[in-house]
Every structure is written in structure tokens, then in C-alpha cells.
Amino acid sequence: MxxxxxxxxxxxxxxxxxxxxxxxxxxxxxxxxxxxxxxxxxxxxxxxxxxxxxxxxxxxxxxxxxxxxxxxxVTATSSEAKVAVSAATTAGPGSFSLRVDQTALSHRLEMATAVGASTAGTVPTTVRLDRLDGTPAVDLATDGTLNGLVKAINDPANATGLRATAVKVGTDQYRLVVEAATTGAAGDFTLTDAVGSTDLLGGATVRSGRDAQVTVGDSVVATSSSNTFADLVPGVTVTLADGTAGGTTSQVVLARxxxxxxxxxxxxxxxxxxxxxxxxxxxxxxxxxxxxxxxxxxxxxxxxxxxxxxxxxxxxxxxxxxxxxxxxxxxxxxxxxxxxxxxxxxxxxxxxxxxxxxxxxxxxxxxxxxxxxxxxxxxxxxxxxxxxxxxxxxxxxxxxxxxxxxxxxxxxxxxxxxxxxxxQMSSQSSWLAGQLSSLSTGS
Structure with missing residues (x-):
């Protein structure tokens, strides 16, 4: 181009x-x-x-x-708002009565002694966690302070399955509350010193974990580690609201x-x-x-x-x-x-x-x-x-x-x-014209 x-x-x-x-x-x-x-x-x-x-x-x-x-x-309905029900496609029409015997609770320890959050030497540098479920005890390393213990318990790397909180009860005075992350009787645990013999922070007020329990009809008892009973009857899941009082009753209806x-x-x-x-x-x-x-x-x-x-x-x-x-x-x-x-x-x-x-x-x-x-x-x-x-x-x-x-x-x-x-032709033509012109002049 x-x-x-x-x-x-x-x-x-x-x-x-x-x-x-x-x-x-x-x-x-x-x-x-x-x-x-x-x-x-x-x-x-x-x-x-x-x-x-x-x-x-x-x-x-x-x-x-x-x-x-x-x-x-099918649609599932409950006569009691604190007893929620849901139905999957595998559920069939029917109805049943349900009585709440107890809701599920998590295991919780409330330590007796209040200490400074950052005061050294208030807790052992090694605290033993025993889950009481047959699994080996776990030793948690701390820096000797309450904050260090809270951090060790809550550290995901330690996989304790617990939640620890330092609750302020006075000027730079805190009490430790430790609770299982899940509900159910199987969540029981203890916290002691490294040798597993000395109570930690003056001992604890214990709320034992427990399973939820309901009675279907007059005598069919069902338990669950949580407040949710999956497939209590085929395709039907029942969930109890936290704090539902024992003795609460509900009529569950499953309709097409x-x-x-x-x-x-x-x-x-x-x-x-x-x-x-x-x-x-x-x-x-x-x-x-x-x-x-x-x-x-x-x-x-x-x-x-x-x-x-x-x-x-x-x-x-x-x-x-x-x-x-x-x-x-x-x-x-x-x-x-x-x-x-x-x-x-x-x-x-x-x-x-x-x-x-x-x-x-x-x-x-x-x-x-x-x-x-x-x-x-x-x-x-x-x-x-x-x-x-x-x-x-x-x-x-x-x-x-x-x-x-x-x-x-x-x-x-x-x-x-x-x-x-x-x-090229133009150049040749110009040359020839020049030659002819010179011939004319010479003659």
C-alpha cells in the first residue's frame, strides 16, 4: 500500500x-x-x-x-407457637399430640473466684480440659492470666468446643464463664489444673448439659441433643423454642x-x-x-x-x-x-x-x-x-x-x-525532444 x-x-x-x-x-x-x-x-x-x-x-x-x-x-401446623414444625415431601397426612418434657441445655461452669483480667499467676499456665465423654483430656497453655485462659479456650486451633467469657463483676474483677458450644448431656466437661486435681478459680457453679425430651401421644418418649427433633415422625421436624416450659403441649396436624x-x-x-x-x-x-x-x-x-x-x-x-x-x-x-x-x-x-x-x-x-x-x-x-x-x-x-x-x-x-x-517513456520523450531541438539549431 x-x-x-x-x-x-x-x-x-x-x-x-x-x-x-x-x-x-x-x-x-x-x-x-x-x-x-x-x-x-x-x-x-x-x-x-x-x-x-x-x-x-x-x-x-x-x-x-x-x-x-x-x-x-403436606403442610404442617402446630397449635403451640413455641413448638415449630416443618414437613418434607416424604411426610404423609396425619396428626399427633406432643408434650414438651424439657428443652436442651448446654453444660456451663461459672467460676467462683473473681480475679484481674491481666493479673499474672491467677490461673495455672496449663489448664486441663476433660470432656467426660471418654476422649483424652486436653492441656491448654496459658500465660497465667484470665485473659490468656479465655484466649486459649476460644482459640479455634485448640478445638475445645467451648465458649469462654470473662464477666466484669467489679473494678478490674472478672469471673470466668465457660459453656459448651452445643447443647446436650454429652457436652459435659471439667476444667482443672494440669494434673487434673485442683479446682480452677475457686471451683464452679455447674449447670449440667441435658438433652431435650418430648412425649408423643401418651407414652412415646423421644430425646435430642438439641431442641430440634429431625424426622420425629417420617418427614416431620419439630423444633422447640429456647426456654419452652416443661408440660407445654401442642397438637401437630399434617394435611395435604x-x-x-x-x-x-x-x-x-x-x-x-x-x-x-x-x-x-x-x-x-x-x-x-x-x-x-x-x-x-x-x-x-x-x-x-x-x-x-x-x-x-x-x-x-x-x-x-x-x-x-x-x-x-x-x-x-x-x-x-x-x-x-x-x-x-x-x-x-x-x-x-x-x-x-x-x-x-x-x-x-x-x-x-x-x-x-x-x-x-x-x-x-x-x-x-x-x-x-x-x-x-x-x-x-x-x-x-x-x-x-x-x-x-x-x-x-x-x-x-x-x-x-x-x-521511463516520459523521460525518453523528453530526451528525444531535446535531441531533435539541437539538430534543428545546428542545421
Whole structure:
């Protein structure tokens, strides 16, 4: 380029640089068409990938709704605010009475003697911790001060499982309170001097750790090291508020939760409609802007399969369950009709929606899997094909870059040669004119 610019029009008066650029624009027309197609293919690929992600998520959601646990949702309520209950999907309907016998407490020592926080020699330089659970005692190194002992007990590196606090009771006078980090009878411990025989700081007032205990019904006793009773009955967790008085009673009721089931089905219907809307937008035809997937029969087949999932295939419909299609090709859900079917016979509703081959949820799952399977899915196959096409177009564009560069070099050489030749001819013409002029003068 620098060479052509330096000799452009030197002898011919032509703007050879502009002429070369015009030639190159003509030469690059095929590459421009390739780049345009490449941009279009990438747009299609992005749309297919987005749609495939949404349909794959739909398959996952439908598969989750096919599991029995998804239809066993129950709500758990307690007649006593201090007795909290929660139910997992494994819980079933029922009820039981519960009496709180005692809440869980942590083991705690309140040392009798008050000392200065930083006064040396007030505590042994080695304090022995015995957890009383059969594990070996641990010797904690201190600097001989109360602050040093507190630091040693609370140091995560020592893994004592205790919390120590120096409580101010007078001018530079502190009493040590040490408490197990967790509740339960198994958290008992003692603190003594290094040989394990001398009481520390004048001995301690002891609050023994204890397990929480409740009685279910009249005689079934359950204990827990904390105030939480996990799976007290299958799928049900009971948590007691700290300080709940012994003798507190509660009636726990586990009832089916139709709202959860209705919400789950509605979420699936909404997900199907969202996928249908994306397909319609991407495959839009007619007047206006065409969608990137317009005319793609594979994508239209995915739409048909998703929409047809509402038809069991045995000549019946799901209209009595509140699930049907509208004129715009979308699914509609009458939540009141679905709730009525649930209240009438929840097991029958579950069967009609989840039965393999005919159930709405199973048909949605099958249609979504057919479209998004990682190997054989309709959308996956289309993505693979488009990706291969884009790779090929990228290679072609790169090949054209080299071809055009060679063509530009050739044109530059040709015009440079032209200017050089014209310059030489101009020089020769001037010399001949001078020679002829001298001949005339001499004669």
C-alpha cells in the first residue's frame, strides 16, 4: 500500500490507489456474501442454543414432577407457637399430640473466684480440659492470666468446643464463664489444673448439659441433643423454642397441600407456554421481520409435540382437570378445576397427569427430551449442523482473506509497473525532444 501511494498518478495522473480499492471491492464481493451468511448462521445458532436450554430445563422440571414425592406435599401446623414444625415431601397426612418434657441445655461452669483480667499467676499456665465423654483430656497453655485462659479456650486451633467469657463483676474483677458450644448431656466437661486435681478459680457453679425430651401421644418418649427433633415422625421436624416450659403441649396436624400441587402444575404449564412463545418468535413468517428460524420444520415439530402433550392420545382430554389449549396455540390452566379434581381424588389426579405415555406431565417430559437430548435431540442435531456450517464458513472467509491479499499485491505491482513504464517513456520523450531541438539549431 505504501508503495502504490507513493507512485499513484506520478506519470499517468491517475489515482491508482483509488482504482485498486475499487477493484478490491469487486473482488471481495463473494467474501462479503460469505460474511453476511456467517452472521445469519451465528444468529440462528444462538437462537437454537437458547431454545434448547429452555426445553432441556422443561424436561428436567417435568421429570421432577413425575416423582411421587412431588405429589405428597403436606403442610404442617402446630397449635403451640413455641413448638415449630416443618414437613418434607416424604411426610404423609396425619396428626399427633406432643408434650414438651424439657428443652436442651448446654453444660456451663461459672467460676467462683473473681480475679484481674491481666493479673499474672491467677490461673495455672496449663489448664486441663476433660470432656467426660471418654476422649483424652486436653492441656491448654496459658500465660497465667484470665485473659490468656479465655484466649486459649476460644482459640479455634485448640478445638475445645467451648465458649469462654470473662464477666466484669467489679473494678478490674472478672469471673470466668465457660459453656459448651452445643447443647446436650454429652457436652459435659471439667476444667482443672494440669494434673487434673485442683479446682480452677475457686471451683464452679455447674449447670449440667441435658438433652431435650418430648412425649408423643401418651407414652412415646423421644430425646435430642438439641431442641430440634429431625424426622420425629417420617418427614416431620419439630423444633422447640429456647426456654419452652416443661408440660407445654401442642397438637401437630399434617394435611395435604393442594396449593403446592396446583402451583407445581401451573409452573409446568407456564414453562411450556414460555417455550412455545420462544418458538413462535424465532420462527415468525409473513409480513414484518422474519424470525431466524422461519421455515425450520424441526423447530415447528418441537412446538407441535409440546402442544399436543395436553392430549392423552386415548381419545380423552384434560379439560375436566382444567388443562386445555386456546385459539392462539397456548396451554391454559383453570386452577379452580384442577383444585376441584385434587380435592375429589388426589391419587386419580396424579395418575392422569403422570401415567407413562398418556399423562400430561410424562408427555411434556418425553417431548422435551426428544427435542433436547444431548445426542439425538431435534434441537441438538440442528445445533450440531449449524456449528459445522459456521466452522466451514469461517474457513472460507479466512481463505478469502489470503486470496484478496494476494490479489491486492498483484494489482499494486501492475499499477506500479505501469507508472514506472510511463515515467521511463516520459523521460525518453523528453530526451528525444531535446535531441531533435539541437539538430534543428545546428542545421
Amino acid at each position: 505504501a508503495g502504490s501511494a507513493s507512485i499513484s498518478g506520478l506519470s499517468s495522473g491517475l489515482d491508482t490507489a483509488s482504482i485498486i480499492e475499487q477493484f478490491m471491492q469487486l473482488e471481495a464481493a463473494p467474501q462479503t456474501r460469505l460474511k453476511s451468511r456467517l452472521t445469519s448462521e451465528k444468529s440462528v445458532l444462538t437462537t437454537l442454543q437458547s431454545l434448547n436450554t429452555k426445553v432441556a430445563a422443561l424436561a428436567t422440571s417435568a421429570a421432577a414432577l413425575l416423582k411421587p414425592a412431588a405429589w405428597n406435599a 397441600d393442594p396449593a403446592a400441587t396446583t402451583s407445581a402444575v401451573k409452573a409446568l404449564v407456564d414453562a411450556v407456554n414460555s417455550a412455545l412463545a420462544d418458538i413462535d418468535s424465532a420462527s415468525r413468517t409473513g409480513s414484518g421481520t422474519r424470525g431466524p428460524l422461519a421455515g425450520d420444520t424441526g423447530v415447528r415439530s418441537v412446538r407441535d409435540q409440546l402442544l399436543n402433550s395436553v392430549f392423552p392420545g386415548d381419545g380423552t382430554t384434560l379439560a375436566d382437570l382444567g388443562i386445555q389449549t386456546d385459539r392462539s396455540g397456548r396451554l391454559v390452566l383453570d386452577e379452580k378445576a384442577l383444585r376441584k379434581a385434587y380435592d375429589t381424588d388426589p391419587a386419580a389426579l396424579q395418575a392422569r397427569l403422570t401415567t407413562p405415555g398418556t399423562g400430561f406431565v410424562d408427555r411434556v417430559r418425553a417431548a422435551a427430551v426428544t427435542a433436547s437430548d444431548r445426542v439425538t435431540g431435534t434441537l441438538t442435531t440442528a445445533i450440531t449442523g449449524r456449528t459445522a456450517t459456521i466452522d466451514r464458513l469461517d474457513d472460507n472467509v479466512e481463505a478469502w482473506d489470503l486470496r484478496l491479499e494476494l490479489r491486492r499485491t498483484a494489482l499494486t505491482r501492475q499499477f506500479t509497473a505501469l507508472e514506472t513504464a510511463l515515467n
